[in-house]
Amino acid sequence: MTAYDDLMAFEHDTQALAQVAGRLGWDQETMMPRGAAPQRGEEMAALEKVLHARRTSAQVGDWLAAIDGAGLDAVAQAQLREIRRSYDRASKVPGDLAAEIAKVTSTAQGKWAEARGADDYAAFAPVLEQVIALKRQEGQALAQGGDVYDAMLADYEPGTTAADLEVMFGALRPALTELRGAILDEPAPAGVTGTFDEAAQLQLSALLARTFGYDESHGRIDKAVHPFSSGSGLDVRITTRTNPTDPFNCFYSTIHEVGHACYEQNIDQAYLLTPLGQGVSMGVHESQSRIYENQLGRSRAFTGWLYGQMRDAFGDFGIADEDAFYAAVNAVSNGYIRTEADEVQYNLHVLLRFDLERALMSGDLTVGDLEAAWNDRFAADFGYDVDRTSNGVLQDVHWSVGLFGYFPTYSLGNVYAGCLYAALREAVPGLDDQLAAGDLSAATGWLRDGLQTHGGLRSPRDTIAHASGMTPGPEPLLTYLKAKFQALYRL
Structure with missing residues (x-):
């Protein structure tokens, strides 16, 4: 040998x-x-x-x-x-x-x-x-x-530095803040009402997983406090969670984790149990979970199909028609929890964590002062106070398990997803008609063939550039968000 x-x-x-x-x-x-x-x-x-x-x-x-x-x-x-x-x-x-x-x-x-x-x-x-x-x-x-923080960031997004992210996030923040302010001045859409049986939620959750391409013969779905995906190759498991009054929490947590899981399941099996047999970075990984959850799963076309599935499962839940359901799924409203945040505000939650964890690692912020710093920053960014600690500094598991440098990859993944979605819409004619029929095969097949199957073959940014045909940047994401939410809220 x-x-x-x-x-x-x-x-x-x-x-x-x-x-x-x-x-x-x-x-x-x-x-x-x-x-x-x-x-x-x-x-x-x-x-x-x-x-x-x-x-x-x-x-x-x-x-x-x-x-x-x-x-x-x-x-x-x-x-x-x-x-x-x-x-x-x-x-x-x-x-x-x-x-x-x-x-x-x-x-x-x-x-x-x-x-x-x-x-x-x-x-x-x-x-x-x-x-x-x-x-x-x-x-x-x-x-x-x-730089200590750059060294940590390299564990999750090789080739990216905090300085790179500052430039990218600097472009996102003012545009998202302006869009958020305009939306919150408008009337909020009606939400779902009533309670939703946990067993029925989990049954529909499993259907959604299959619809988005999750292979249950090489995985399983369980419950956890904080949904996650685990494993690669032939054994890729996901978790979700349920809320009796908010079924979207379950459904979109599942779709999100399926995005991660499908990336791992679809990597060329020739790479099994090798360094290339897993996602190349957390930013690229997050691009898959976010495009599954948001650009596809929260689209007007797909939510029309999901509305019918929910009516079959739960009967009347207070939403009159598909348009009202689309508005409810994409409602922009005040909230504390990053994982439950709408597309407009999600990245603002991430930027808060990015700044705080950099300060923790540099020694500029102590653990004793962290809770107060979180609460002050949240009030400044969102305009209201944290009501309890589980909705504030204790809401995420990441710091407890030492994942410093991980949070910014969530926003980087959103940026990557924006690039991929712009290319996907050009590459798949009739995409909306397929989504409206609950058919994700062409969309997920395009992602599989252009990105997922290659695993860690290319560097993170080259992976996105190869699949999308463009140098990664925030403009496609901002274009998508402005078009979607300006139309939804008639701005």
């Missing part, structure tokens, strides 16, 4: 073990008994030690040095690019630190859930302090004198 073959065989087992670690995380969020949290933390730490040792093995370095990349095809060169990036990163982080982060974040996740349920930030603050201290150490090791 050649050095490349040896390296790929070794990497295959490393990727398989990483999938096992991911399954432990899925179980912790869905099935694990609450009392098992301390032991799960030890299990996660033990597995992280094994993974870290493999990712930093001297043998990996020897193989990388021995391989002549010039003689390899584009796929093999991309595999090497990703392995080398992972090896260089892992080699900078001490194994004991990696294991301690895995242990503490596993414990912190449970403490966050308890504190959120009790609206008690003070109960969560001590373990958050530990997480931030550990992640700051990791960031310093990775940055090696450079």
Whole structure:
């Protein structure tokens, strides 16, 4: 065997073990008994030690040095690019630190859930302090004198810096703020009324998953406090949640996570258990979940079909016709929760988190001052006060599990989705007629063939450029949002 073959065989087992670690995380969020949290933390730490040792093995370095990349095809060169990036990163982080982060974040996740349920930030603050201290150490090791936050961002969106994001977000913020203000001056559309049976919600949720292309023979749908997708290749699982008075929470959480899951399920199986066999970045991943959820799932055409499905499942729920339903699905209104925010305001929630977590990592903001800083920033951005902690600083799981640098990829994904949707509308004639019939096959097939099947073959921005035919930028997203909501609210 050649050095490349040896390296790929070794990497295959490393990727398989990483999938096992991911399954432990899925179980912790869905099935694990609450009392098992301390032991799960030890299990996660033990597995992280094994993974870290493999990712930093001297043998990996020897193989990388021995391989002549010039003689390899584009796929093999991309595999090497990703392995080398992972090896260089892992080699900078001490194994004991990696294991301690895995242990503490596993414990912190449970403490966050308890504190959120009790609206008690003070109960969560001590373990958050530990997480931030550990992640700051990791960031310093990775940055090696450079910007700590940029080093963290590279874990989720390689090739992007905070300075890049500041420019992009600087273009989004004023336009979205202006659009939001104009909309909120107009009368709000009527919403759904009554209560919606949980079993019926989950049944329709499963239908939506299948409609958008989710392969249940290689996945499953469960409930979780915070919906997520987990896994890649032949085992990709999603979660959703229900609310007895807000079925949209369930349905659009499901569609969103199906976007993530379909990306993973549709990657070329030749890449299975290799570095290319997973989404290339969280920004690209989010482009799939957001275009499924918003540009497709909240379109006038598709909501017309969904209205009929909901009438069949629930009877009369206070919405007179398809146009009124479309308005209700896309209502812009005040709210605290990022995951429930409308398309116009969603990115404003993300920008708040982006700024706060950068300040936490730089040391400009302490954990003790975080809740007050969140509340002050929210009031300034949205014009009203946070009513309780679970609607404020404790609403997201991300910081408890150490995902610093992750939040900005949500808005980056929206920008990418705007580019993809502009190209999709040109590429698929009769798209609206298909969506109105509940037929997503052409739209999701275009995304599969142009983007999803390629996995991590290209860099994030090149992935979007290849699929959309344009350099990623915020203009297509802003054009789409203005056209949609100016028409909806007759601005």
